[in-house]
Amino acid sequence: MTEEPILNALKNRPGAFVSGEELSRLIGVSRTAIWKEIEKLRAEGYKILAQPHSGYQLVSIPDRLTAQELSWNLATKKIGRRIHAYETTDSTMDVAQRLASAGEPEGSVVVAEAQGKGRGRMGRTWISPKGKGIYLSVILRPDLQLMEIPKITLVAAVAVAQAVESVTGLKPEIKWPNDLLIGGKKIAGILTELNAELNRINYVVVGIGLNVNTPADKLPAHGTSLAEELEKKVDRLELARALLSHLDRTYAQFLQDGIAPILEDWRRFAGFLGRRVRVALEGRTLDGQAVDVDASGALLVRTDTGLVESVSAGEVLVVR
Ligand code: BTN
Numbered sequence: 643m644t645e646e647p648i649l650n651a652l653k654n655r656p657g658a659f660v661s662g663e664e665l666s667r668l669i670g671v672s673r674t675a676i677w678k679e680i681e682k683l684r685a686e687g688y689k690i691l692a693q694p695h696s697g698y699q700l701v702s703i704p705d706r707l708t709a710q711e712l713s714w715n716l717a718t719k720k721i722g723r724r725i726h727a728y729e730t731t732d733s734t735m736d737v738a739q740r741l742a743s744a745g746e747p748e749g750s751v752v753v754a755e756a757q758g759k760g761r762g763r764m765g766r767t768w769i770s771p772k773g774k775g776i777y778l779s780v781i782l783r784p785d786l787q788l789m790e791i792p793k794i795t796l797v798a799a800v801a802v803a804q805a806v807e808s809v810t811g812l813k814p815e816i817k818w819p820n821d822l823l824i825g826g827k828k829i830a831g832i833l834t835e836l837n838a839e840l841n842r843i844n845y846v847v848v849g850i851g852l853n854v855n856t857p858a859d860k861l862p863a864h865g866t867s868l869a870e871e872l873e874k875k876v877d878r879l880e881l882a883r884a885l886l887s888h889l890d891r892t893y894a895q896f897l898q899d900g901i902a903p904i905l906e907d908w909r910r911f912a913g914f915l916g917r918r919v920r921v922a923l924e925g926r927t928l929d930g931q932a933v934d935v936d937a938s939g940a941l942l943v944r945t946d947t948g949l950v951e952s953v954s955a956g957e958v959l960v961v962r
Pocket of ligand 1: 760766
């Protein structure tokens with residue numbers, strides 16, 4: 643496999659030509675072999691100029707979330723050290739769970755260009771059109787008590803919000819516990835699934851779905867995408883890499899210092915705090931003002947009687 647060293651050599655010299663001779667010396671194969679690999683890369687969608695006497699220049703890389711491109715310059719400690727990339731799969735959650743059951747290490751990522759059966763919370767579907775969004779699942783093996791697990795959703799929500807803000811300049815709003823909105827419309831969701839026995843966690847899979855370049859006609863009702871909001875295409879690779887880096891940082895911080903520092907970041911994105919909400923709980927609804935989240939990650943709602951109720955699972959509707 644000489645494809646990767648060739649790509650790396652070209653990437654290390656952005657905007658410049660690298661001669662066939664240099665590549666052949668660097669990698670230790672013939673110039674003909676280099677040419678063949680260049681042809682393969684082109685077939686994969688890499689645009690590479692070839693000029694007699696000058697050599698090869700990388701012009702652009704394909705808009706695909708491959709393991710090779712996601713790993714490029716990825717300076718994370720845990721998240722994304724191993725990446726399993728698929729063209730299409732039913733759900734990255736299922737693939738991640740199968741891998742985790744077979745002993746896959748913490749931090750491994752499963753990503754797909756399309757999902758046939760992408761799923762969301764509460765039995766909903768996550769619409770996953772090919773090459774338009776970021777659909778990935780991360781395997782975690784935290785040494786935590788079961789009751790701590792819901793906090794991981796908040797940790798992931800902060801990472802997604804930070805990544806979106808850093809790459810696009812748009813500041814998403816986090817709606818407790820796991821929705822990311824722009825202008826009141828959903829751009830991303832997080833699904834945390836747990837495999838545990840009594841009090842022992844085997845693994846946690848955190849699934850993240852992000853509408854990046856999804857056109858309006860492929861979005862669900864009340865959904866939007868970054869491209870729709872910005873009116874231009876967003877670099878999915880850059881965003882996915884930023885997401886893995888932010889998640890690496892927030893998750894490490896959470897394991898080390900607990901949820902408190904993460905909640906400070908979380909509040910910065912939680913635009914709905916202070917607003918009037920209606921929370922659908924199992925069997926009843928709760929009306930009041932969303933005041934904060936507590937140290938367990940639960941939402942605090944001040945009801946009309948003045949009582950503050952703590953909600954650890956439910957669906958929030960921002961009323962006004
Ligand atoms: C929600 O808002 O209800 C959560 C949506 C989570 C969607 C992601 S896409 C990648 C991963 N695979 C799935 O099937 N679901 C999650």
